[in-house]
Amino acid sequence: MVKSITCRKKVVYHLDFYMTIQDQILTLRRELRKHNENYYLLDAPTISDFEFDKKLEQLKQLEKKYPEYNDINSPTHQVGGAITKNFKTIVHTRRMYTLENTYLKNELQDWVGQISSTLSDKVSFCCEPKYDGISISLTYKHGNLWRAITRGDGLQGDDVTAHISNIKTIPLKLIGNYPQKFDIRGEIVMPKVDFEILNKKRKDRGESEYNSSQSAASASLKFENIHEMSCKNLIFLPYSIVGKDLTINTHSESIYMAKTWGFKVSNLISEVSSFDAIVNCINDTSIERQKLPYDIDGIVIKVNHLTHQKELGFTENAPKWAVAFKFESSDFSLKENEWSFKNWLNGVWGA
Structure with a gap:
């Protein structure tokens, strides 16, 4: 097998053809945009999360090494998601x-160490499930649900306010002592049982089945005919609150406060306050x-105190x-994931 060789004139010899660095960057951008479209718009991903992350990291490294090809519209500058x-x-x-x-505990330990050495105070962490769903931001004014927006590209998203009114775990009116205006962010997930029932119905009708409960939740949430939506049993699980x-x-x-408001x-x-406790x-x-x-695909570890954040x-x-x-994940080895988080740590902390 012929290995890839980087030449002086920024040409990469790969297998049986020549590809310039610029062509390689443009090709990766096209592929990633297409995969984003398949994942976020069509709800029909064709590659695994790991394969996508690997292509994205490859593009990041090329853009870092060759800044003359930088493009503000590159997938590396965007938060996952899309506008429909x-x-x-x-x-x-x-x-x-x-x-x-990351998938590796030793890399997680490095991150904890960097956090602890950066902050002068004693650090505590909060561990919570990484929900495998659709990110959304709910805005409440005077205790009433005012607007619901999907994450989209991180800067803007789709207004799905009318479509989430049937979700039982999203209160239209809050209870208790709540702020007058705030955003609560979280994930909308589809219960495993509902996912299986939905796919069985689609199979019986001769329709293609959804690849995951996440894609099924997204499709249900954005069904154009609100009255035909299958989202009553979708679940909203909050993961942050922001506001003045x-x-x-x-x-x-x-x-915990969100729970007292009805979420x-x-x-x-x-x-927790130590790496060992995080591992537990x-x-x-x-x-x-x-x-x-419902499905989760990991754990999110956050520095707990907001002033530290x-x-x-x-x-x-x-x-x-x-x-x-x-x-x-069963479709790739843990060892293959070593590249991604290490590169991120090196870039952020200068390790």
Whole structure:
């Protein structure tokens, strides 16, 4: 097998053809845009998350090495998601970010170490399930649901307010002592049982089945005829609250407060203060996820105190104070994932 060789004139010899660096970058961008379209618009992904992440990382490294080919419209500058033509587009009041992820505990330990060495105070973390669903931002004014917007590209998303009014776990009117105006972000997931029933119905009708409960949830949420939607049993699970003048000090406190306002909250959320405790949460959740009525694909670890989050800040697309530890997938080995998170750590912390 012929290996790829980078030549002085920025030409890559790969198998039986020559491809310039610029052509390679443009090809990766086209492929990634197509895969984004398949995933977010058509709900029909053709490659695994790992394969997509690998192509994206390859593009990031090429753009970093050859900045003369930088393009602000490159997939590397975008948060996953897309805007559809069937819905009104709304700009997010506050940007919605993506998360960096890893599959290796030693890389997670490096991240915890970097956080601890950067912050002068004692650091606590919050561990919560990584819900395998559709990210959405709900805006409440004076206790009433005002608007629901999908994450989209992080800067703007689809207005699906009318489409989520049937979801039982999204309160139209809050209870308790709540802020006058705030956004609550979370994931909309489809229960495993409903996913199986929906796919059986589609199969019986001779229609193509959905690849995952996530794609099924997305399709149900964006069904054009609201009255024909199959989303009553969809579940909204909050993962953050943002707004001005919020009297909340920690991330875990914000999630617990959401429960008092009428939201459904996972009982697998834990506050911890060490890497060993984080590993225990990962192991426990990995076992418990089989019993959950909906799919999760990992654990999200966040720096718990909001002042610490503010101090750490963000990269272009992701917070420095949070990372997703993803469970192993059966379609690729854990070893193959070593490249992604290490490169991110090196770029963020200068390791």
